Amino acid sequence: MSAEALPPLESGEFIAENSQDVKVVQAGVKKAADVIFESLRKGEFSVELWKGAGATDGHELNPKVMDEKAVDWIFLVDTLNFSFWSESEDKKYEVRHKGQTYTGYWSLCAAVNRAMEEGIPITNPGYYAGMTEKELAYLLRSDSEVEMPLLQERVNNLQEAGKVLKEFDGSFVNCIKKCGGSAQKLLSLVVSNFSSYRDEAMYKDKTVAIYKRAQILIADIWSCFEGQGYGSFDDISSITMFADYRIPQALLFFGALEYSQPLLDKINNNHMFTSGEREEVEIRGCSIWAVKLIEEEISRMLAADPTAKDVPVNAILVDNYLWDMRRARRADMDNMPFHRIRTIYY
Numbered sequence: 001m002s003a004e005a006l007p008p009l010e011s012g013e014f015i016a017e018n019s020q021d022v023k024v025v026q027a028g029v030k031k032a033a034d035v036i037f038e039s040l041r042k043g044e045f046s047v048e049l050w051k052g053a054g055a056t057d058g059h060e061l062n063p064k065v066m067d068e069k070a071v072d073w074i075f076l077v078d079t080l081n082f083s084f085w086s087e088s089e090d091k092k093y094e095v096r097h098k099g100q101t102y103t104g105y106w107s108l109c110a111a112v113n114r115a116m117e118e119g120i121p122i123t124n125p126g127y128y129a130g131m132t133e134k135e136l137a138y139l140l141r142s143d144s145e146v147e148m149p150l151l152q153e154r155v156n157n158l159q160e161a162g163k164v165l166k167e168f169d170g171s172f173v174n175c176i177k178k179c180g181g182s183a184q185k186l187l188s189l190v191v192s193n194f195s196s197y198r199d200e201a202m203y204k205d206k207t208v209a210i211y212k213r214a215q216i217l218i219a220d221i222w223s224c225f226e227g228q229g230y231g232s233f234d235d236i237s238s239i240t241m242f243a244d245y246r247i248p249q250a251l252l253f254f255g256a257l258e259y260s261q262p263l264l265d266k267i268n269n270n271h272m273f274t275s276g277e278r279e280e281v282e283i284r285g286c287s288i289w290a291v292k293l294i295e296e297e298i299s300r301m302l303a304a305d306p307t308a309k310d311v312p313v314n315a316i317l318v319d320n321y322l323w324d325m326r327r328a329r330r331a332d333m334d335n336m337p338f339h340r341i342r343t344i345y346y
């Protein structure tokens, strides 16, 4: 973590307070909180869904057993967990696996599982430290005519991650063991040692930290292990949502975020944003802050409801709910603009 970077939650608040083209709207925050509160209260949404027992929406691709192999799988996937969107909606990168066709994030998971079933030791850092672009291209080969974007950047990430993990005896498990159950210590270890995870930007006169992939890495481990064993972090509620290009669509859908007309025009004209561009930082920072306000709203409602007092809520559960909903209700959500950007950060 750069010495002077504002941590993610404070970055979100700072950006939301100073934002010019993106607004967090309380009425929309309330609308989203009402929907998610209901689902949590009824037990329809909970951390157990992560491992996808019986699912067919992609969660079935996630590791089922809470062991060291699951940690290695999650670290590999989150090192590659960015930029899956395709230029045109009707021609997408896709991977067919076990009779299902996957797109987006789930196509990455399907390609990783396909490789493992072919006997490629893809989750072994010693293997991917020396991986070539050609080998990764084969491993991520598409079942449509659209290839996975940013292939060279993905190889660079893997080579760096594999090399650095050698200093941790070849498994991310040893990084977790060094942090004594502190998510913040692990976050700091990840962004200090793995440069591809150091997702920071300049905003007004400050360095802001978003750390989307570093935080989702910790969150995926917490979710897979259901807060036990390697997933046991006493400060997990300090992790923020993961500022990607999908959650803003869900937040716009609820009216929790509002974009200025000039920003909407830019997005509708297929403007290709660059990492650190003012509006791009405002979209991501306001998303962090909006999800924090939604989470606080839900906490208040759970505390006031005698039947739901011990139902847990945190930014991870709110984020995963919104992300899963965005995919499940693509028909509605695809009318919500998403900002186009090619970056290794999300």
Ligand SMILES: Nc1nc2c(c(CN[C@H]3C=C[C@H](O)[C@@H]3O)cn2[C@@H]2O[C@H](COP(=O)(O)O)[C@@H](O)[C@H]2O)c(=O)[nH]1
Pocket (backbone or CB within 6 Å): 049, 050, 059, 062, 081, 082, 083, 084, 085, 103, 104, 105, 106, 241, 242, 243, 244, 245, 246, 247, 319, 320, 323, 324, 327, 346
């Ligand atoms: N904020 C947030 N962003 C997330 C995820 C996930 C996957 N997590 C799932 C896995 C287990 C959990 O149960 C979650 O359901 C991927 N992404 C990001 O989305 C984008 C891809 O989107 P699409 O093109 O539609 O596939 C891309 O930036 C990717 O990095 C999340 O959970 N939250």
